[in-house]
Amino acid sequence: MSFSNYSTPTPPGDDPAARPPRQVLEEVLYEVKRVIVGQDGMLERLIVALLAGGHVLLEGVPGLAKTLTVRTLADVMGGTFRRIQFTPDLVPADLVGTRIYRPDSGRFDTELGPVFGNFLLADEINRAPAKVQSALLEVMQEQQVTIGTDSYAVPHPFLVLATQNPIESEGTYPLPEAQIDRFLFKVLVDYPTLGEEASVVGRSLRPPENVATRLSMPDLERFQRAAREIFVDREVVQYAVQLVDATRHPDRYGLNDLSELIQYGSSPRGAIGMVQAGQALALLRGRRHVLVDDIRHLARDVLRHRLVLSYDALSDDVSADDILDRVLGVLDAGLQPDGAIDYAAEHDAA
Secondary structure, X not given: OOHHHOXXXXXXXXOHHHOOHHHHHHHHHHHHOOOXXXXXXXXXXXXXXXXXOOEEEEEOOOOOOHHHHHHHHHHHHOOOEEEEEOOOOOOOHHHHEEEEEEOOOOEEEEEEOOOOOOEXXXXXXXXXXXXXXXXXXXXXXXXXXXEOOXXXXXXXXXXXXXXXXXXOOOOXXXXXXXXXXXXXXXXXXXXXXXHHHHHHHHHHOOOOOOOOOOOOHHHHXXXXXXXXXXXXXXXXXXXXXXXHHHHHXXXXXXXXXXXXXXXXXXXXXXXXXXXXXXXXXXXXXXXXXXXXXXXXXXXXXXXXXXXXXXXXXXXXOOOHHHHHHHHHHHHHOOOOOOOOOOHHHHHHHO
């Protein structure tokens, strides 16, 4: 991704509500870029996830500014930031909170945990056991926490940004499939280029930049509502649904060899996520409608973590991105599945 898709931001005005969403969001992006060098694709995905109301799983080796990016984004957005360092000895109460007995009053009081913030950084999420990871399931989906018999809503907007290290397996636990499916994106964070790394080293030699707040949480909620109003054509819906269907039934699309490589395809959240993320991307780029190219642009980040690969794929070192490249190539060639269904017409009828 290149920032050539965006124009140079104009100087910020007094009231974000009086300016187009694209202009305000450009200011957010460029303010973050005062601290973060490179990683343009990751920054765009984070903004899109915020607009779509989805969560993000960032995967990359240590030292690629994943934590710094999330903290800087929270500062620029003006939301509350919470960080949890996941470790093997963590328990669910360390995340969501617990009830504490007060001897002086003879009653139980509820102490809320660190999940109660607008931006929750779950650092190295795969270092905690399954019961701790599953404690996030309710708050990620329902945006509330249940302690005892009472439920407590987290602040809105609410976004979980989780990081995991792909090169270290000792003392780690694979994320449950039910939790992985609740992430809108899985973004692979790569090394910077030589020029970007030189800039990183240069910035480390001077005091850190102080970023300014360019957005408020009420403004972000307003932009989220605007994203949901972006027009989605039947053709876009059909493309997203067929893309998901091709991960479940590749033989219908002439991809018979992929049937042995995919154990389980994407859930319906994949198609929903692509369309909603497409609306957010269209808003970010100043359009009032979603293009098929938006879905194509987002497909790998939305679907790569929703595919369960077979042992044959793992043994042959075939990645989810390799499979998605094949699927996208077939759909872009215009091949329709055997016994093609008009998904969009069924959508309209529903």
